[in-house]
Amino acid sequence: MYQYYCLNPIAGVGLDLFGEDYTKTEEMNDAQAVLVRSAAMHEMELPEGLEAVARAGAGVNNIPLEKCADQGIVVFNTPGANANGVKELVFAGMLLASRDITGGINWVLEHKDSETVGKDAEKAKKAFAGCEICGKKLGVIGLGAIGVKVANAATHLGMEVYGYDPYISVNAAWNLSRSVKHINNVEDIYQECDYITIHVPLLDATRKMLNQEAFAMMKDGVVILNFARDLLVDEEAVLHAIGEGKVKKYVSDFPNSTTAGKEGCIVIPHLGASTAESEDNCAVMAVKELKEYLEHGNIHNSVNFPNCDMGVCTAAGRVAVLHKNVKGLIGKYTAVMGNNNINISDLTNKSKGNYAYSLLDIDSPVTEAAVEQLKEIEGVLKVRIIK
Numbered sequence: 426m427y428q429y430y431c432l433n434p435i436a437g438v439g440l441d442l443f444g445e446d447y448t449k450t451e452e453m454n455d456a457q458a459v460l461v462r463s464a465a466m467h468e469m470e471l472p473e474g475l476e477a478v479a480r481a482g483a484g485v486n487n488i489p490l491e492k493c494a495d496q497g498i499v500v501f502n503t504p505g506a507n508a509n510g511v512k513e514l515v516f517a518g519m520l521l522a523s524r525d526i527t528g529g530i531n532w533v534l535e536h537k538d539s540e541t542v543g544k545d546a547e548k549a550k551k552a553f554a555g556c557e558i559c560g561k562k563l564g565v566i567g568l569g570a571i572g573v574k575v576a577n578a579a580t581h582l583g584m585e586v587y588g589y590d591p592y593i594s595v596n597a598a599w600n601l602s603r604s605v606k607h608i609n610n611v612e613d614i615y616q617e618c619d620y621i622t623i624h625v626p627l628l629d630a631t632r633k634m635l636n637q638e639a640f641a642m643m644k645d646g647v648v649i650l651n652f653a654r655d656l657l658v659d660e661e662a663v664l665h666a667i668g669e670g671k672v673k674k675y676v677s678d679f680p681n682s683t684t685a686g687k688e689g690c691i692v693i694p695h696l697g698a699s700t701a702e703s704e705d706n707c708a709v710m711a712v713k714e715l716k717e718y719l720e721h722g723n724i725h726n727s728v729n730f731p732n733c734d735m736g737v738c739t740a741a742g743r744v745a746v747l748h749k750n751v752k753g754l755i756g757k758y759t760a761v762m763g764n765n766n767i768n769i770s771d772l773t774n775k776s777k778g779n780y781a782y783s784l785l786d787i788d789s790p791v792t793e794a795a796v797e798q799l800k801e802i803e804g805v806l807k808v809r810i811i812k
Contacts, residue, residue, distance in 0.1 A: 427719055430456035432464040435481055436701075439708025443716070458715045460708075463487060471496055476809065477718050479711035482507060482698055483570075484654065485728050486627065494729040494780050497747040497807025501714040501726050505570030506706035507698035512574040514678065514697050515622055515652050516582075521691050522620075522648045522674035524555030559583035564614030565605075566634075567624035567653070568593045573600050575622060580604040587614050590625075615642035622650040623657050633659040640666040646673040652697050655679035664690075722784050722811040730782050731775035740770050740786040743811035744796075749804040750781040757802050758783060765795040780806075 428450040429443065440449070450456050454472045462481050467489045478488060479501040493500050521527060532549055536542045561584055565576045568590035579586045580602050588605045590597070601607065608614065614621060621643070625631050635649065636659040649672055651658050658675075660683045666672040667689035676691045677684055684690040698707070710726075717723045722745040723734040730747065748754055755774055762769050762785070771786040791810055799808045 427457045428455050429458040429460060429715070431460045432466070433460075433462035433481075435460045435462070435711070436704045436708035438705045439481070439710075439712040442709065442712045458719060460711055460715075461488065462707075467492075471498060477501065477715055479503075479715050481704070481707035481711045484627075486654075490729040494747075495806065499718060499724060499727050499747070500729045501711065501718075501724075502728055503707045503710040503714070504726060506710045507700075507703035508570040508574050510700040510703035511571045511652055511697040512578060513700075514693070515571075515575050515650055516578065518650050518652070518676035518678075518691065518693065519558055519620060519622075519648065522650070522676050523558055525553040527691075529553040558620070561585070561619040562587065562617055564589065564618035564621040565624065566590070566611060566614060566621065568597050568601060568607075569624060570597075571652075572622075572624035573597050575624065576605045577602045584620075587618060589614055612642055615639055616644070618647065619644065620648045620650065622652070624653050625657065627654040627656055632656055633662075635659065635663070637662040637665070640671055643671060645671055647671070648674045648676065650676045652676075652678045655681060660684050720811075722809065724782060727777075729777075730780055731777035733773055733775045733782050733784060735771065735773050735784045735786065738786055738812045740788060741812075742787045742790045744785045744787065744791050744799070745809040745811055746783040746785070746799060746805060747807045747809075748781050748783065748802075749806065750776040750779050751804045754781075754802065754804055755783065758785065758799065761795055761798045761802075762787065765792055765798070767791060767795060784811075 427447045429447055430450050430453045457474060457476045459475060459478045460481060461478060465487045475498050477499045478493060480488060481503055483502050483504050485500060485502050488500055490500055536545060559582060563579045563584045564587045565572050566589050568588050576586050576588050586605045588607050589611045623635060634657060640662060649663060655677060663672055663675045664687060667675060674689055674691055678693045678695050678697045680692050680694055685692050714725055717725060721737055722743055724730055724732050759769060768788040769785050770788050774783045796808055799805060
């Protein structure tokens with residue numbers, strides 16, 4: 426029997442998948458699994474019995490990944506589950522930046538009590554005129570789940586699309602429309618495109634990648650769309666670029682005091698994944714990841730441990746070992762099993778950065794002595810008996 430705890434409200438369509446072997450607890454200290462959306466976990470004390478954290482969304486900035494890894498806690502996210510919701514809002518942002526829709530709506534609200542509002546609107550509407558996006562060049566930086574959807578949809582709207590991602594996955598490449606021009610130099614996007622949208626993770630290498638130097642290469646009147654992370658853009662630099670006329674509009678889904686209410690900025694209150702469909706998709710994906718890990722030891726979409734899948738265990742037992750990525754540990758595991766007269770029928774070891782994960786299928790149930798000996802090996806973070 427497993428217990429799970431929700432730090433934020435999680436869609437019931439996902440929680441319903443847990444089934445009778447799971448119960449929801451109101452005490453995080455009793456939980457083997459935690460589900461979270463936006464709650465900040467960095468200052469939280471993580472329970473000793475916690476096995477996994479699932480973020481119902483893609484970004485994991487609110488979760489202490491290394492702290493979790495050092496305690497042998499696997500952190501999952503749900504890449505792609507909210508991709509369509511974000512994609513649709515990107516196009517809403519593009520249209521808001523191209524045509525002064527909000528200005529026109531506000532004008533109507535201001536004149537709503539006038540009996541001649543319709544007639545007056547015909548004279549006033551020229552102040553809110555804009556341009557169409559059909560025929561314009563769109564640069565998509567980052568061709569993950571969201572970037573690919575944005576790029577493909579833009580081609581159907583008649584845009585000329587440039588896509589940049591030096592680390593594009595095989596799956597993304599297969600899903601990318603042949604109409605998208607996959608380029609190798611991001612500077613081509615800066616120099617050629619009328620609209621630029623960014624969809625990359627926030628890393629040291631990508632922090633403020635859209636900066637003063639990048640803006641200087643761009644066409645006058647470019648529109649910048651940021652529905653990924655606010656820190657991907659140097660927002661002080663973008664305000665300067667707006668003032669110079671280099672950037673026409675900056676559309677961001679991340680409100681802060683730097684851009685909120687500033688000239689040329691369209692700031693949306695983080696609505697990218699705020700759809701019923703996205704929340705359902707994220708919840709379903711998060712619960713499936715947790716169940717697969719807790720019940721079978723398989724890891725899919727972890728951000729601090731490697732992916733690893735040995736299917737359903739058909740042997741007498743399965744042991745999972747979360748450990749540091751150092752040499753010689755596999756030999757020590759097999760020695761422990763051999764010394765306890767336990768035969769290993771199958772073994773998989775995967776690594777990711779400083780951390781690694783091993784699954785051992787064995788021909789007889791693991792003994793308590795063997796488990797304790799595995800835990801004593803230097804570099805081992807946690808040992809789990811799956812079966």
